Amino acid sequence: MNFDDLKKEWNAETTEGSNISSDMLKIKQSHTPIDKIRAKMKHEFFYQLAFLVFMVFIPFIAEFSVALNQLYFMTYAIICGFTAYYFLKFYRFYKNSYDMSMDTRKNILWFYYEMKLNIELYKALTYIIVFIIVGFMSAYFLIEKATVFAKILTRLSIVYILLNCFITVLIIGLITELWAWYCYGKYLKQVKKVVDELDYE
Amino acid sequence: MKETENIFLTLINQHAAIIHKISKMYMNDAEEQRDLFQEMVLQLLKAYPSFKGNSKFTTWMYRVCVNTALIYLKKDRRKVDKTPFDIHTDVIDVNENEGKEEKLTYLYAAVQELNEIEKALIFLFLENQSHREIAENLGISEGNARVKLNRTKEKLQFIIKKNGYEF
Structure with a gap:
């Protein structure tokens, strides 16, 4: 196989009719993994916002006691605080532009670590919110359903209770990891594949 | 803005073969080649303000186009965006x-x-x-x-x- 001949043909290849019109410049939707993740995170932001609005009405629907009401709104404020903090970070990620004219290694690594960092942030936010909600649910049972809860506790051994707590944490962790992988993992995997191909010697 | 776009269009039309060849190398299907072609044009346009002329325009174009092709995600054909535009690209089937x-x-x-x-x-x-x-x-x-x-x-x-x- 003569690569010099191939080069000649390659360079002589004509692309007649290949005219880029100004209409094509109107397209704004990108299809890089980072743009996909940004678009999904934007959607999640609106779902989260709707969830926070819905949370305001829960005490009125569930008719909490005064003590539980105070605890609920403290929990709510903490969730809002964490959500605002993380979404501020996501917003910066959303607005941060990328430079495709860097060399391939720098470009790919930038994409990879930027995506990885934001997926980890996303998981951290999910853990925090879920554990705050679990904490509140425990408080709800201790305050509102104290007698029923006490009865249940007397029938169960401490080992059983601890084991249940441990399994609950594991399940929450597993669901969060699987959800993050389902939503964002494939994009990270694709970029990681290119990083590995570049590093392979 | 319009003037910058015109200069940009003139420049990339002079070197459209680069985009054309990369899309044919990275995608087998004609429709996917067209999608990748569009994506490269979009990324070139976005990156154009960062082109300071320190290197040749083609060198800069190679980088942007290759980087785009490397991380490009194929569109989900069930949810292709319906942006209307008139594409005059001669994407050639193998x-x-x-x-x-x-x-x-x-x-x-x-x-x-x-x-x-x-x-x-x-x-x-x-x-x-x-x-x-x-x-x-x-x-x-x-x-x-x-x-x-x-x-x-x-x-x-x-x-x-x-x-x-x-x-």
Whole structure:
């Protein structure tokens, strides 16, 4: 196989009719993994916002006691605080532009670590919110359903209770990891594949 | 803004073959080639303000286009965006050229079996880039670029031969 001949043909290849019109410049939707993740995170932001609005009405629907009401709104404020903090970070990620004219290694690594960092942030936010909600649910049972809860506790051994707590944490962790992988993992995997191909010697 | 766009259009139309060839190397299907073509034009437009003229326009274009092709995600065909536009790109099917440029037809078919980085290496090599330039574009050492390119050329020869062609 003569690569010099191939080069000649390659360079002589004509692309007649290949005219880029100004209409094509109107397209704004990108299809890089980072743009996909940004678009999904934007959607999640609106779902989260709707969830926070819905949370305001829960005490009125569930008719909490005064003590539980105070605890609920403290929990709510903490969730809002964490959500605002993380979404501020996501917003910066959303607005941060990328430079495709860097060399391939720098470009790919930038994409990879930027995506990885934001997926980890996303998981951290999910853990925090879920554990705050679990904490509140425990408080709800201790305050509102104290007698029923006490009865249940007397029938169960401490080992059983601890084991249940441990399994609950594991399940929450597993669901969060699987959800993050389902939503964002494939994009990270694709970029990681290119990083590995570049590093392979 | 309009003037910048016009200058940009003139420049990329002069070198549209680069975008055209990369889309054919990275995508097998004509529709996917068209999508990748659009994506490269979009990324070039977005990156254009960062082009300061310190390097040749084609060098800058190679980088943006190769980087875009490397991380491009194929569109979900069930949810293709319906942005109306008139595309005048002559995206050529691999079999379309048969008889005309047989070698290139076999080449485009064979490169589909290479991985993403190997495609970039072969593309830059065919564009007459030296080992040093390939290394600079990919961000690897010159020695590494040489080794990788030689391996890729051997692999490509093997694939073309396996496909029943030799030149």
